[in-house]
Amino acid sequence: MKNSVFKALADPSRRQILKLLKNSDKNVGEILENFDMAGASLNHHLTILKNADLVTSEKRGQYVIYSLNTTVFQEILEWIFEIKGGTKNEI
Amino acid sequence: MKNSVFKALADPSRRQILKLLKNSDKNVGEILENFDMAGASLNHHLTILKNADLVTSEKRGQYVIYSLNTTVFQEILEWIFEIKGGTKNEI
DNA sequence: TAGATATTTAGAAATATATCTAAATATCTT
């Protein structure tokens, strides 16, 4: 499990971004509406999430759409089971 | 889910400590053998893990024994499911 | 009780992180 994933999850704003993207993909402006933060600051968080593969982004015209990448969460689950002991069947 | 938990997991040394404690409880010296780090530094990491309720500690004579506290991992799992969607039955 | 061992606390230094403003780049619309 990559360190960048845990580092990315260690910030409340970034976790909230993930929660926002759970429901629907959003462009940067739409994400920004939920925060009291400069656009450049949000961009910094998005970059960190992207480097951790927790989100993906795609340019559509003027906008950049961010989406949740759920495959990494599977890896996090596996890391937890490794520590916690047990398997997916025993939750 | 408390921020302190994610913060605690964001450091590789601390994640390794959790992995070490998975197999058996250990005192500080035994944990320290696995790291190239001053005792005071390790103590700092242990304090962070303790504040996040990821480990517990108990003094036994001269030694302090650290143990994994698996109950918090259950909460982490639930947070992941909240983001990822799905339930424990669908892994 | 004195010295040895185990752990924690205090304080300092280096590095990393989060945030900002200003400017750059890309795209859209008229």
Place this chain on the structure above:
DNA sequence: AAGATATTTAGATATATTTCTAAATATCTA
């Protein structure tokens, strides 16, 4: 093409984190 809107980059600053050494505290053993 010019101006408007969306996003990113650059550079600065403040705060947080990791690590160290030295010293303090607690317990054990001879």
